[in-house]
Amino acid sequence: MAVKERIRVGGRSARIQQAVHDAVRKLSTPATRNQITVPQIAAAAGVTPSTIYRRWGDLQSVLADVALARLRPISDPDDTGAVETDLRAFIEQYAEEMSSPVGRALLRDGTSEVAAGQISVCCSYTNDHLTTLTERARARGETPFDAEEVIDHVVAPIVYRILVSQETPTPAYCRRLLDRIYPPT
Amino acid sequence: MAVKERIRVGGRSARIQQAVHDAVRKLSTPATRNQITVPQIAAAAGVTPSTIYRRWGDLQSVLADVALARLRPISDPDDTGAVETDLRAFIEQYAEEMSSPVGRALLRDGTSEVAAGQISVCCSYTNDHLTTLTERARARGETPFDAEEVIDHVVAPIVYRILVSQETPTPAYCRRLLDRIYPPT
DNA sequence: CGCTTAATGCAAATCCTTTGCGTTAAGAAT
DNA sequence: ATTCTTAACGCAAAGGATTTGCATTAAGCG
Helix, strand or coil: CCCCCCCCCCHHHHHHHHHHHHHHHHHCCCCCHHHCCHHHHHHHHCCCHHHHHHHHCCHHHHHHHHHHHHHHHHHCCCCCCCHHHHHHHHHHHHHHHHHCHHHHHHHHHHHCCCCCCCCCHHHHHHHHHHHHHHHHHHHHCCCCCCHHHHHHHHHHHHHHHHHHHCCCCCHHHHHHHHCCCCCCC | CCCCCCCCCCCHHHHHHHHHHHHHHHHCCCCCHHHCCHHHHHHHHCCCHHHHHHHHCCHHHHHHHHHHHHHHHHHCCCCCCCHHHHHHHHHHHHHHHHHCHHHHHHHHHHHCCCCCCCCCHHHHHHHHHHHHHHHHHHHHCCCCCCHHHHHHHHHHHHHHHHHHHCCCCCHHHHHHHHHHHCCCC
8 A cells, every 4th residue: 555645744744754764663673573563663653553554554555665765865876976987886885785684675665565556666766866877977978878778787686686586796796787887998 | 484394295285275275366356466365265265264374374475375386387488499499488478477466476475585594486486497498408409598697687677677666578678688698690 | 813624542343363272184003 | 994193174262453433633724
């Protein structure tokens, strides 16, 4: 179930959302992560379970929401001065972030939105970041990379390893993937 | 939770397993897929819910078990006589199968297996199939493809689309990916 | 300041899940 | 074939989770 759009952004509503997010983070130790329940979160956040059910729908959506909020800070990839190094830096950071237990959980929660055919937000974040890099490149007068190709042949393999085959993508592995986009001279 | 190994394979145990599988399939219309409950399955299968909980642990595991049983028939990729067409046929079938609600659910269930560092079953199926194809190629005296490269640059993008960006990988898209392994002459 | 209404709290009702215990039937031994 | 052992099952009660109706609170607005 999707998270409700919040018409009212200020005051109590925002406070409760914050309290719930904090509660989830506090309860999200690696050991207990799979046993979190809505009533637990509610108790830790000082609200009633029904509030959470009404606003988020189910546990999965709460976790996904928190996961997304937590991914947002990556938003601004470092500006290294050149598009190739920008992309390499971003991908390395992305792989490291997503490989961690937290990142992995975030990835899982972010992709487990079940309901409608709405686009996964954690996917559009990645798209946004890549777009930022290409625009930056264009502003510099550089030839930008093909974002779709990077998604298919760099991001996708990294995510596949993390999510499916349960291997950790090493920096060396990431570099090898990137060498397909920017062949070493 | 993993499905219990069944020590007793015949008789009542097998009958119930079959009944539960049939019940899930019968209840798995695209519309109702997300609202199936264990008690529903139990009722349709003519058993008590506690039986299902004890044997499978939770709803997720039941669905995963059924999904796996349903995907097993893919096991033997068609033999088209040449390694390239073998791979192309397999990938196309794989993409189609995994794009379906059932396949998608399997991928999800496969990745949501949290417990130990055990390798995901649906991942090892894929590995097995690719190994089958490479061995077949070798037996024919052909040069086999690099399985890891196929995973990274063909399978991974397909899975990423299904799982993360929620697009359907079209046959044309799959062919384009495969053209990187076998460039069109 | 008062009005309107979305969001929350509370509590009851419903449904899902777990668990203890007696029963059934599969598989092995006689 | 019969008996024995025990895994798997059914039943029912207990324990949580989820849903829902209704009263209350507090945002946002004129």
